[in-house]
Amino acid sequence: MSRGGGRGHTRVRTARGRSAQSTRWLERQLNDPYVKRAKAEGFRSRAAYKLTELDEKFGFLKGSKRIVDLGIAPGGWTQVVRRRLPKAAVVGIDLLPVDPIDGATILQMDFMDDDAPDRLIAELGGAPDLVLSDMAANTVGHPQTDALRTMGLVEAAFAFACETLEPGGAFVAKVFAGGADSALVADMKRNFASVKHAKPPASRKGSVEWYVVAQGFKGRADPLIPA
Numbered sequence: 001m002s003r004g005g006g007r008g009h010t011r012v013r014t015a016r017g018r019s020a021q022s023t024r025w026l027e028r029q030l031n032d033p034y035v036k037r038a039k040a041e042g043f044r045s046r047a048a049y050k051l052t053e054l055d056e057k058f059g060f061l062k063g064s065k066r067i068v069d070l071g072i073a074p075g076g077w078t079q080v081v082r083r084r085l086p087k088a089a090v091v092g093i094d095l096l097p098v099d100p101i102d103g104a105t106i107l108q109m110d111f112m113d114d115d116a117p118d119r120l121i122a123e124l125g126g127a128p129d130l131v132l133s134d135m136a137a138n139t140v141g142h143p144q145t146d147a148l149r150t151m152g153l154v155e156a157a158f159a160f161a162c163e164t165l166e167p168g169g170a171f172v173a174k175v176f177a178g179g180a181d182s183a184l185v186a187d188m189k190r191n192f193a194s195v196k197h198a199k200p201p202a203s204r205k206g207s208v209e210w211y212v213v214a215q216g217f218k219g220r221a222d223p224l225i226p227a
């Protein structure tokens, strides 16, 4: 590793056994201001700032009492939630193991498993008022396939939100390629008072990642969890 290429910029020499791609990734990480900030402020991921910035714009965290974090690993979003809402109940789920986060319940399982929704609600102890999803499928490098796989996760997360949210609740999810597809957006608009897309500054410019923020859930006609 060497200093060079401008003030404070860290260059990474391609080492034997390290691909050019991973060298670029390492160099980007070392020079990313959000990575540095996350380290300084004790967040496990730079993703923490995406949620913070989305909340600054849309204000969905305020007043939330029961929150579900889909795709929680390594835990940056839940850390933000816990710091902002120390009294709220938070349950997260991920395929990957996650180090414990004080005050949060973490399930290591596939959200697509049939019993995942019931497990989440049982752990939460009631209907959520905020469902967050930062889930992304592992990319295979084929843009259409990657987008489709992530859209499958978004659709499942949206269905879960519609089946469980308290009236007035919110749903925030990562989507790809400029937004959710038009049929899904139409469905969201039927179920929520406001549906907006945003790309927070912490989301890398080169990435196709965007977020959809749906607020003001209109409620189910036949709630699964009676009020």
Ligand SMILES: C[S@@+](CC[C@H](N)C(=O)[O-])C[C@H]1O[C@@H](n2cnc3c(N)ncnc32)[C@H](O)[C@@H]1O
Pocket (backbone or CB within 6 Å): 044, 045, 047, 048, 070, 071, 072, 073, 074, 075, 076, 077, 078, 093, 094, 095, 096, 109, 110, 111, 112, 134, 135, 136, 137, 138, 153
């Ligand atoms: C971008 S990361 C989430 C980062 C997190 N928001 C944070 O702030 O630390 C996306 C996560 O989604 C998880 N994921 C993808 N598919 C999943 C599934 N079917 N069930 C549960 N988690 C899943 C991945 O394992 C990965 O950890």
